[in-house]
Amino acid sequence: MQRFTRIKGLSEARRLPRLGKIRLGIKVPNKDKDPAKCSCKGVGCSKCTHPKETEYFICPPEVTRFYGTEPTELDVMFPIEDEEMCFPQAYKLYGSQRGIKCTGDGERALRANEKTGEMEDVECPSPDNCNFCKNDKGKPQCSRCGNLMMLLPKVSMGGVYQIDTGSIHSTIDVNSGIDVCRAMLGRISLVPLKLKRVPRVTHGSGIKEIHYTLQLEVAVNIEQLQAYRRDQNLIMAPGIQYLLPEPDIINGSPIVNLREEDEAGNGVVHDKPPETISNKIEGDLTTSIDPLDVHYRDWCQAGTEERLGRIQELQGLIGFVPGDQLRQEALGKMPKERQLSCIFMLQQLTNYKFPAAKAPEKQTVDQRGKSILYLESRASDLLHNPTSMKPEQQAHYVVFLEEMAIGLGKIKAPEPELVI
Numbered sequence: 001m002q003r004f005t006r007i008k009g010l011s012e013a014r015r016l017p018r019l020g021k022i023r024l025g026i027k028v029p030n031k032d033k034d035p036a037k038c039s040c041k042g043v044g045c046s047k048c049t050h051p052k053e054t055e056y057f058i059c060p061p062e063v064t065r066f067y068g069t070e071p072t073e074l075d076v077m078f079p080i081e082d083e084e085m086c087f088p089q090a091y092k093l094y095g096s097q098r099g100i101k102c103t104g105d106g107e108r109a110l111r112a113n114e115k116t117g118e119m120e121d122v123e124c125p126s127p128d129n130c131n132f133c134k135n136d137k138g139k140p141q142c143s144r145c146g147n148l149m150m151l152l153p154k155v156s157m158g159g160v161y162q163i164d165t166g167s168i169h170s171t172i173d174v175n176s177g178i179d180v181c182r183a184m185l186g187r188i189s190l191v192p193l194k195l196k197r198v199p200r201v202t203h204g205s206g207i208k209e210i211h212y213t214l215q216l217e218v219a220v221n222i223e224q225l226q227a228y229r230r231d232q233n234l235i236m237a238p239g240i241q242y243l244l245p246e247p248d249i250i251n252g253s254p255i256v257n258l259r260e261e262d263e264a265g266n267g268v269v270h271d272k273p274p275e276t277i278s279n280k281i282e283g284d285l286t287t288s289i290d291p292l293d294v295h296y297r298d299w300c301q302a303g304t305e306e307r308l309g310r311i312q313e314l315q316g317l318i319g320f321v322p323g324d325q326l327r328q329e330a331l332g333k334m335p336k337e338r339q340l341s342c343i344f345m346l347q348q349l350t351n352y353k354f355p356a357a358k359a360p361e362k363q364t365v366d367q368r369g370k371s372i373l374y375l376e377s378r379a380s381d382l383l384h385n386p387t388s389m390k391p392e393q394q395a396h397y398v399v400f401l402e403e404m405a406i407g408l409g410k411i412k413a414p415e416p417e418l419v420i
Helices: 061-067 168-185 222-230 296-301 303-316 326-333 336-350 366-377 382-383 391-407
Strands: 018-031 049-056 075-077 089-094 099-105 106-110 119-125 145-151 156-165 193-202 210-218
Touching: 018 061, 018 168, 018 296, 049 061, 049 193, 049 210, 061 296, 075 145, 145 168, 145 193, 156 168, 156 210, 168 210, 296 391, 303 391, 326 366, 336 366, 336 391, 366 382
Parallel strands: 018 156
Antiparallel strands: 018 049, 075 193, 089 099, 089 145, 099 106, 106 119, 145 156, 193 210
16 A cells, blocks of 8 residues: 655755844934933833944854954855845845845736735836835835845854845845855855854945945855865865745844944934834744843843853842842842843743733832832742753743843943844
């Protein structure tokens, strides 16, 4: 009797996982809005912060272990030969409630029919000439978006990292690096490359500005190049042609929040992060979190041993004992934004909600200190045994302890991460 164990068109498909995101900037407070007085509880949101370009890559913890906290150069490889999958580029318009509303190439586009929800083929006149993508003020909401999918061989060969850009210069330079690699070696997959942040001077608005765009280089000298051409076996042989994950989006907004320049070379910032984000973590870690938990997702993606090690390290650093009343005075002296962050993290662990009249942002400094101890006591059994926690709970616990250590002056606050 014949047995069927594979589905044609499905069972033969293979896909590499996305291991994380590498970003091109950070969040900084707006001048006219104090994050401490914002509804975001003092950590920073699109109302009180905006993205700012950095000179270096913003990397997840497993990458910084190899490259440090401010790397300007990364060792990378393309996992497959199809450059259109490794670096897809398009105009994209996202809605606030649904995902992508329209995507195109400047000539043709697929646009969502608002009645049927189906994607329909239409003309794409480019954002400046498209009435569909303009807001009430006539400003185009559609933007260029390039999603670079690369292996970081020194970190892991088990999946890709995503880097997003809307920069014209970065897009041209990465595409050029791909063509140079193929021209020199006849292929692009599993070839050692360097991805760099390089300063570029622009004068588009009549003012000299410096932006740090992406540049892709083949990481071989002439002797190595000649050896590779003589013997292709010196480069890792391409194996199964895997599919790559779809570019990551958050709540219908493009991940790329930082665009280094517009057509004229002017520094511009678009697509600020939404106030709330329903964030899906790859694998089994799925949860809805406040977008301001800037390290939460990185700790979700870290290994269990790494999370538990960090918890133990921070507990020892601050002498943490859940609900210890001797800490009340110290907690009452913590900055408001750190108190609110600690309370928020503990609320994720306990599922406790304060009555509206006693909301943490309405409490005094001393009251917030007492609220932290109260929440710690509610979660005492869990906090005493982090090995029993689910991975997302361990991640919340790590961020809570980090905020506590920062608030008590035990460690220095890192620059906030750009949610991209």
